[in-house]
Amino acid sequence: MLKRKDQIYAIFVRIIFIIAVLCIWEYVARQELFGERSNLIFPTLEMIGSAFIRNFTVGYAGISFWAYIANSMKLLIIGLAIGIAASFILSGLSMVSKGFYHIFNLVVSIFDLLPGVALLPVIIIIFGIKEEVIVFLVVHAVLWPMSRNVLDGFLAVPKIYVEAGMNMGLNSFSLLGGVYLPAAMSYIVSGLKVGWARAWRGLLSAEMIFGIATCPGIGMFINQMRTNMNNAEMYATLVVIIIIGLVVQYGILTPIENCTVKKWGMTK
């Protein structure tokens, strides 16, 4: 009963907060606090709202905004899938082989520091100018933080679970799936959160710098809107980015968390 009350309260304060932010925005926009051309660079909610609708109904240069979203999501999902799968495989191998662990640990430490955009020239030479370049940048964005979390999670698995597992006759690989993976779940979930956010941002910035006309994405759309001084459309696109982010957070990541670490009482 108390829990339900807490939830209502959480929703209530969030709604108040959002309304407050929107009110401030609208106040600043209507008062034209940024000078004579305020509405051009700081449009009202109404302008952003109609730009939002226009994005979807009209699009840009004959391409619907849905197509931009679809392109971005396609590259993002491919990149995320590869990045997450690779982080599990490589971290798993690190637990089985000590030598591999030492190398992989170093590789993660090095590559996690490199901004993907800085690698662009090298990646272009390797892949050419293809969608794969952006997929690669998404993989780069998600693989290292995810691997760091999975590795840390595996290392933090209490010895007693491992011994209990060994006692049941589990060996290296069944131990990995049967004990290490579920026991490291709280690390994995936070890795997913960080990895997802990094991948999403990595995708957008890659698309803003490196645009392929055959596969125009949301980042490229933002760039075009900025170039054309269509700031209302640009803010409307940011709203779409936020909405997609929230849908993933509350539609996918939170349920994963609720079905695992929360249900198992593994959160502090």
Place this chain on the structure above:
Amino acid sequence: MTNKILQINNLTMIYENNPEENAVIKNMNLTVDRNEFLCILGASGCGKTTLLRCIAGFEKYSGEIKVNGERKALPGTDRIMVFQDFNQLFPWKTVEKNIQYPLKKQGIKDKAKLKQLSDEALAKVKLTGYGHYYPYQLSGGMKQRVAIAKALALKPEIILMDEPFAALDAMTRNKLQSELLNISIEEDCTIIFITHNIQEAIVLGTRIMVLDKGGEIVIDEKNSIARPVSPASKGYGELWERLHSALYKNA
């Protein structure tokens, strides 16, 4: 099938990077009979936990450990360990699944059969109806009961218990002792039970050992006091004194 379920010959165990004179266990020889309830007493650092871990297959040692005449070097379901730590159950599985999981790994795939086995095991530790709970919803005593149920369900040759009740409050501890005693009488099982509580050893054990430094066996005798044992039982005081003086002779 021999009556000697466990034979330990010349067991020596030295932890990595330690000189030979620091051996935790030195040249130990021990035989345990089927259906024995062996309680091992010893001060901290006498090697009693190490002995259990060697039997379980968690440590590298020299010498030989045979179960039913077969040498064992790796962990296996014929020797199930019950740890002192309450958190030995997998938190991501319900009580029922914790019991069923190792059975499944043993090759039992039939769901109805698994359910029946876990229900039986839970009934033995008086936890019928708790199958769907997650470990975090249980008290420490309940978790230890589940761990015992998990061990019983596997029907191992030997159950190894490393001070399973040491972290419990006195009342729960007494209750669990009498339950374990009943289980050991009703079930066909061999238990090696480590404790540093003399009363516990006298109440539970059919055989009691006291270990000294380096795993030296200073007392090894059958417990002849009539069960159920209480402090008022005949011979209790003498046995207690003997064990106590052996335990504290260096102190």
Place this chain on the structure above:
Amino acid sequence: MKKRILALVMAMTMMITGSIGCGTDKQETKTAEETVTLNIAYQYGLAYAPLIIAKEQQLIETAYKEATGKDVTVVWNQMNSGADINTGIASGNLDVGFMGIAPAITGVVKNVGYKIFTNLSGQEHCMMTNDSSITSFDDVINSENQIALVNVGSIQHIILAKALHENGYDAHALDSNLVVMKHPDGMAALESGSVSCHVTSSPYIYMEREKDNLYEIEEVTNAWTKDNSFIVGVASESLYENNKEVYDALSEGISDAIDYLNSNTEEAAALTCEFNGNSLEDELTYLQAGNYTIETNGVYELAAFMKETGFIEELPASYSDFVFENVTGD
């Protein structure tokens, strides 16, 4: 609890609106101060060479001092794109900006609040290819060949569209072949064979022309020559209306810088080569190859083309809507 949260939100609201209020107050006091500040934004590259001269020789400050006897503080900000400068001027943080003719036309049409106050330079633009079998647009349209250029809607993109249009193709026929990347990345991609074509400007075209295995598509070169406006200077309408003396000094300073560059090209190259990262010899060649003048050429024609092909949504009525009165050209 709820009351406290509400109070906190209220307090935050007041703080934020309050600080914005303070910001505008400060601006008002600033204009009232004795010394005037002129905020100028420019970009990197050879086409901006006169600005380095104006900056190093303090030509704007000198012109203002001679005309009024007072001092003006000129702040030079190097920025990355015309879009950034447009936002800066619209928000009132910048008074003057130098950018490609395409974003300047977009800015005027979008009513950012500025007009062109001078032309700065014209440069050659061309499309280079690494594939000798590509000799005309026919070899690229509807092919897998990719064309690197700096941005969609950039002057290079519009020149490409114009070249297509003038040769009887649809202006957007190559839009689906475009790949957006910066000039040096584009050059590297062209040389490594990652893309087939690169639409670029100086100094990259000079470097690419020197390579034996790169070929030029002449249609693009001829669509917009170095006699046409490439980089222009824009000034906010408020500067023109409220600070005419500063505006005049600005126009004079830039004009002086261009005169200096044209009459003393060698000294100018010595001054600018370091900033552009070229050897003195190369810098001199590049400066001589460019066309530095204050007179615009083709602005309205280009705007009309941009309207016709959908790069901008509206077209102002005449040339004078794009430029201040003192500007000559078309």
